[in-house]
Amino acid sequence: MKDLPPFAQHFILHWGEMGTKWGINRTVAQVHALLFISDRPVHAEEICDQLGVARSNVSNSLKELQNWGIVKVVHLPADRRDHFESIQDVYELFRVIAGERKKREIDPTLARLRDCANEAGATDNPADAHAKEKLESLLGFFELVSDFYTKMDRLPTKSAIQAIRMGDKIAKSIGALMK
Helix, strand or coil: CCCCCHHHHHHHHHHHHHHHHCCCCHHHHHHHHHHHHCCCCEEHHHHHHHHCCCHHHHHHHHHHHHHHCCEEEEECCCCCCEEEEECCCHHHHHHHHHHHHHHHHHHHHHHHHHHHHHHHCCCCCHHHHHHHHHHHHHHHHHHHHHHHHHHHHHCCHHHHHHHHHCHHHHHHHCCCCCC
16 A cells, blocks of 8 residues: 555555455445545545555446445546545444445345235244244334434434433433443
């Protein structure tokens, strides 16, 4: 990673490693990390140089990041190249990523669980009844999480931060945390 200070290199490498654990391609995550810590929009050739990655890989990564809505194209005066920048606000970044993950993962799972629970219908078979009960329990959990996400997403950032910080107080108030 050319011309980057060690802390930046460590962050980019770690973000790429974490990306693989989150189901994101390593290069996609590394490109995002570079753009996130950059103090200015960066063009694709510079990303290639900084990360030592092929142009086609950078192009595909940038498209994926744009599809997620966390990177956008920026045009600079007197430069015909496309430059790219990441969402810089960490709370907005988290909201966009959470919203995309919900849309891509939770919503289709909710739809399929509803279909499966409806398909199961009424049954006299104990094994089928047990499976239906488990599906309905899982469906209830996914609906609860989805509803919670929707309510939190509607909050202004400042209010969402306050709600997150209140987590321990809420748990203590309902007796969930023991000292």
